[in-house]
Amino acid sequence: MPRTSSFFPTLFCGDAGDARELAELKRLAVPIRFDGGQTIFSEGELARNAYGLSYGVVRLYRLLPDGRRQVVAFALPGDFLAMPLAERFSFSADAVGEISVCRFPQEELKRLIQTNPGIMRLLVEFAARELQSAQDQLTLLGNGSAEERVVTFLLNWRRRVARLTPAAQAIPLPMRRQDIADFLGLKLETVSRTFSKLEQRNAIRVVPHGVVLMGREQNGLFAGSSE
Amino acid sequence: MPRTSSFFPTLFCGDAGDARELAELKRLAVPIRFDGGQTIFSEGELARNAYGLSYGVVRLYRLLPDGRRQVVAFALPGDFLAMPLAERFSFSADAVGEISVCRFPQEELKRLIQTNPGIMRLLVEFAARELQSAQDQLTLLGNGSAEERVVTFLLNWRRRVARLTPAAQAIPLPMRRQDIADFLGLKLETVSRTFSKLEQRNAIRVVPHGVVLMGREQNGLFAGSSE
DNA sequence: CGAAACTTTGATCTCTGTCAAGATTAGTGG
DNA sequence: CCACTAATCTTGACAGAGATCAAAGTTTCG
Numbered sequence: 001m002p003r004t005s006s007f008f009p010t011l012f013c014g015d016a017g018d019a020r021e022l023a024e025l026k027r028l029a030v031p032i033r034f035d036g037g038q039t040i041f042s043e044g045e046l047a048r049n050a051y052g053l054s055y056g057v058v059r060l061y062r063l064l065p066d067g068r069r070q071v072v073a074f075a076l077p078g079d080f081l082a083m084p085l086a087e088r089f090s091f092s093a094d095a096v097g098e099i100s101v102c103r104f105p106q107e108e109l110k111r112l113i114q115t116n117p118g119i120m121r122l123l124v125e126f127a128a129r130e131l132q133s134a135q136d137q138l139t140l141l142g143n144g145s146a147e148e149r150v151v152t153f154l155l156n157w158r159r160r161v162a163r164l165t166p167a168a169q170a171i172p173l174p175m176r177r178q179d180i181a182d183f184l185g186l187k188l189e190t191v192s193r194t195f196s197k198l199e200q201r202n203a204i205r206v207v208p209h210g211v212v213l214m215g216r217e218q219n220g221l222f223a224g225s226s227e
Numbered sequence: 228m229p230r231t232s233s234f235f236p237t238l239f240c241g242d243a244g245d246a247r248e249l250a251e252l253k254r255l256a257v258p259i260r261f262d263g264g265q266t267i268f269s270e271g272e273l274a275r276n277a278y279g280l281s282y283g284v285v286r287l288y289r290l291l292p293d294g295r296r297q298v299v300a301f302a303l304p305g306d307f308l309a310m311p312l313a314e315r316f317s318f319s320a321d322a323v324g325e326i327s328v329c330r331f332p333q334e335e336l337k338r339l340i341q342t343n344p345g346i347m348r349l350l351v352e353f354a355a356r357e358l359q360s361a362q363d364q365l366t367l368l369g370n371g372s373a374e375e376r377v378v379t380f381l382l383n384w385r386r387r388v389a390r391l392t393p394a395a396q397a398i399p400l401p402m403r404r405q406d407i408a409d410f411l412g413l414k415l416e417t418v419s420r421t422f423s424k425l426e427q428r429n430a431i432r433v434v435p436h437g438v439v440l441m442g443r444e445q446n447g448l449f450a451g452s453s454e
Numbered sequence: 455c456g457a458a459a460c461t462t463t464g465a466t467c468t469c470t471g472t473c474a475a476g477a478t479t480a481g482t483g484g
Numbered sequence: 485c486c487a488c489t490a491a492t493c494t495t496g497a498c499a500g501a502g503a504t505c506a507a508a509g510t511t512t513c514g
Binding site: 062064068070072083085086090091114117120121123124125127128130131132134135137138139141142143182184185 | 368
């Protein structure tokens with residue numbers, strides 16, 4: 001699993017944000033660790049803190065009254081787990097395997113953002129990227145067959161993971177089949193069957209905690225999500 | 228159809244943004260009209276201009292290589308048609324019936340935004356609202372039956388329209404069945420059948436360019452989108 | 455008035471969901 | 485370290501919601 005720079009402020013600012021702004025952000029950040037399965041925050045809760053991911057994978061999801069679940073996104077290091085500035089969380093977040101996050105006191109972060117155009121800028125860009133990624137997902141759920149959804153998911157996931165840990169033969173899939181299913185609007189049996197079918201066709205190989213994409217399975221199916 | 232304040236800058240700023248910022252925004256705005264069916268901009272195009280909607284309805288959509296279409300959102304007065312600051316449009320936009328927009332030269336708008344924290348703030352909030360609305364839609368497409376999708380669409384649409392034109396017995400539906408279908412990830416026959424089924428059950432009445440919701444059909448199905 | 459566009463309705467098929475049983479993996483305690 | 489249990493994943497059989505194909509009805513507009 002991604003073990004890289006491993007500090008949210010650095011990852012979030014990238015090369016942009018000037019040194020002073022980065023320093024300010026670091027000053028507010030409180031590092032915290034969570035075990036797999038633990039909940040960082042829940043839908044509807046007052047957003048006293050903001051969270052940025054340093055290490056690991058987080059699933060962001062909504063629960064419907066009748067128990068159905070929609071995984072809205074999987075967060076990776078460098079992502080805010082929710083838009084800061086929002087009054088309340090509009091989804092829940094929990095750790096997929098062990099993670100580390102940076103916690104920011106909401107009020108102070110707000111002040112920091114509103115007085116630093118550079119950070120504000122990064123935030124708008126982050127929001128725009130998230131929005132586009134959500135629209136990609138929308139397009140996928142609105143039009144794609146089970147196979148298209150799974151393949152597109154794998155390709156997008158690989159791209160995102162590769163950015164963090166360039167080397168890597170197999171694509172790590174730390175989340176459960178159920179998580180993937182809830183992300184793709186399918187049932188877990190369908191996800192499982194689709195994996196099997198792709199494997200029989202030698203398009204992928206299913207390994208313990210991931211998959212290996214075989215021969216240039218570059219099915220450019222749907223526009224790739226997030227940037 | 229919505230005939231209200233009818234000027235984008237005013238609608239966008241609401242009560243927030245101070246007078247000077249609003250004046251600046253007005254100064255950059257060039258009003259333009261389009262007929263129904265005309266395209267304002269297309270996916271992939273360089274974003275030389277930004278557009279804000281003053282009057283009418285705009286469908287924002289993506290086309291897949293094989294001709295399938297996903298309507299990503301319907302814009303109403305007060306909405307930006309796309310995030311300013313983006314280099315290129317990530318979807319196409321065309322008029323549903325007659326509309327008026329404000330066109331802004333991208334570069335100057337960018338400068339205005341980056342020097343006015345108030346406007347920047349409004350923009351972040353707009354982005355956050357759009358993101359949440361996209362996630363609501365995701366949840367709907369990932370979990371909802373045809374009927375849930377249609378009912379949720381009607382309720383959300385009514386809420387948004389009501390904000391602009393408070394009085395209104397029937398909910399206006401200026402878009403085509405095909406547009407609704409492509410928004411909800413269904414086929415137009417399914418949308419049509421679902422309308423018929425709801426009508427037989429006396430939940431709605433289908434009228435020439437809209438529907439009337441009958442007796443408290445307050446099916447609080449999914450979290451209501453956008454804000 | 456008449457043609458084109460749009461909508462509704464019908465008949466059938468298919469993909470995915472549902473229900474159920476096995477197989478595999480992970481985790482625990484002896 | 486192994487046996488045993490619980491959790492997760494895979495596979496099978498069947499059913500159903502929505503897609504597809506086709507035709508009739510309605511509205512729009514020149």
